[in-house]
Amino acid sequence: MRYDVVTIFPEYLEPLRLSLLGKAQESGLVQLNLHNLRDFAFDRHKTVDDTPYGGGAGMVMKAEPWGLALDSILNSALSNQPAVTADAEPHDARPLLIVPSPAGKVFNQAKAYELAEQEHHIVFAPARYEGIDERVLNWAEDHFRVMPVSLGDYVLYGGEVAVMAMIEAVTRLIPGAMGNPESLDEESHTGGLLEYPVYTKPSVWREREVPAVLLSGNHAAIARWRRDQQIERTFARRFDMIETYPEDGWDKKDRKL
Numbered sequence: 001m002r003y004d005v006v007t008i009f010p011e012y013l014e015p016l017r018l019s020l021l022g023k024a025q026e027s028g029l030v031q032l033n034l035h036n037l038r039d040f041a042f043d044r045h046k047t048v049d050d051t052p053y054g055g056g057a058g059m060v061m062k063a064e065p066w067g068l069a070l071d072s073i074l075n076s077a078l079s080n081q082p083a084v085t086a087d088a089e090p091h092d093a094r095p096l097l098i099v100p101s102p103a104g105k106v107f108n109q110a111k112a113y114e115l116a117e118q119e120h121h122i123v124f125a126p127a128r129y130e131g132i133d134e135r136v137l138n139w140a141e142d143h144f145r146v147m148p149v150s151l152g153d154y155v156l157y158g159g160e161v162a163v164m165a166m167i168e169a170v171t172r173l174i175p176g177a178m179g180n181p182e183s184l185d186e187e188s189h190t191g192g193l194l195e196y197p198v199y200t201k202p203s204v205w206r207e208r209e210v211p212a213v214l215l216s217g218n219h220a221a222i223a224r225w226r227r228d229q230q231i232e233r234t235f236a237r238r239f240d241m242i243e244t245y246p247e248d249g250w251d252k253k254d255r256k257l
C-alpha cells in the first residue's frame with residue numbers, strides 16, 4: 001500500500017514511523033510519503049491560506065498550492081504504474097483521494113476493511129482553517145476518486161489526526177501487518193459485537209480476581225463466557241449495534257438479554 005499525505009504539518013504524522021506501522025514500512029509492505037504543502041507555495045511567505053470570498057470567520061486554504069501538490073503526486077504515481085497487459089480487465093486507475101472533513105461520511109471498520117482489500121494507493125488531503133477551496137475538489141474529480149471522510153461527529157483543528165487514525169486502521173488489516181493476525185478475528189466491530197474483557201497476570205490484583213472460568217483450562221467454557229460477555233457489553237454500551245445485529249448472527253445458546 002502506498003500512502004501520500006499533503007499537509008502543512010508533516011511532522012505531525014512522524015509518529016506513524018513507530019511501532020508496527022514503522023515495521024510495515026521497513027518491510028516494504030507500506031510506503032508512507034509525507035509532503036509539505038508549503039513546498040508548493042512560491043511567494044515569499046509560502047502562503048497557503050486567504051480570506052473567504054463572501055466574508056465570514058476564518059481562512060480558506062488556497063487552490064494553487066493544493067493543485068501543484070496533487071499534480072506532483074499524480075506525476076509520480078503515473079511513472080510508478082505497472083505496465084498494463086492487453087488482456088487486463090479495464091479498471092479505474094485513478095488513485096483514491098481521501099479528504100478528511102467533518103462534513104464527510106463517517107469512517108468505520110467496514111470502510112477500513114474495504115480500503116485495505118481494494119486500494120493500493122491512497123492520497124490524503126488533511127486541511128486546516130475552514131477547509132480547502134472547493135474548486136480543488138471539483139478539479140480533483142477528473143484525476144482521483146474523491147472521498148470526503150469524517151472521523152466522527154465533532155470538529156478537530158485539522159485533518160492530520162483523522163489521517164493518522166485511518167492509516168492505522170487500514171494498515172493493520174493488510175495481510176502481514178499484524179504481529180498476530182488472529183487478534184483481528186474477535187475484535188470489536190469485526191463480528192458485529194464488541195470484544196470481551198481481557199485479563200493478564202497476576203490472577204489477583206488489589207483484591208480483584210480474574211474470572212475463575214479463565215483459569216479453568218476449559219476452552220469451551222471460556223469461549224461461552226467470552227461470547228456472553230460480548231453480548232452483555234454490547235447491550236450495555238452500544239445498543240445501536242445490537243439493533244442492527246443480524247438475526248442469523250445469534251447462537252442457539254446466546255442469551256438475548
Ligand code: SAM
Pocket residue numbers: 099100101102103125126127128129130131132149150151152153154155156157158159160162
Ligand atoms: N469549518 C469546517 C466545517 O464546519 O465543516 C471545519 C473545519 S476544521 C476546523 C479544519 C479541518 O480539520 C477540516 O477541513 C478537516 O480537514 C479537519 N477535520 C475537522 N474535524 C474533522 C473530522 N471530524 N473528521 C475529519 N476531519 C476533520
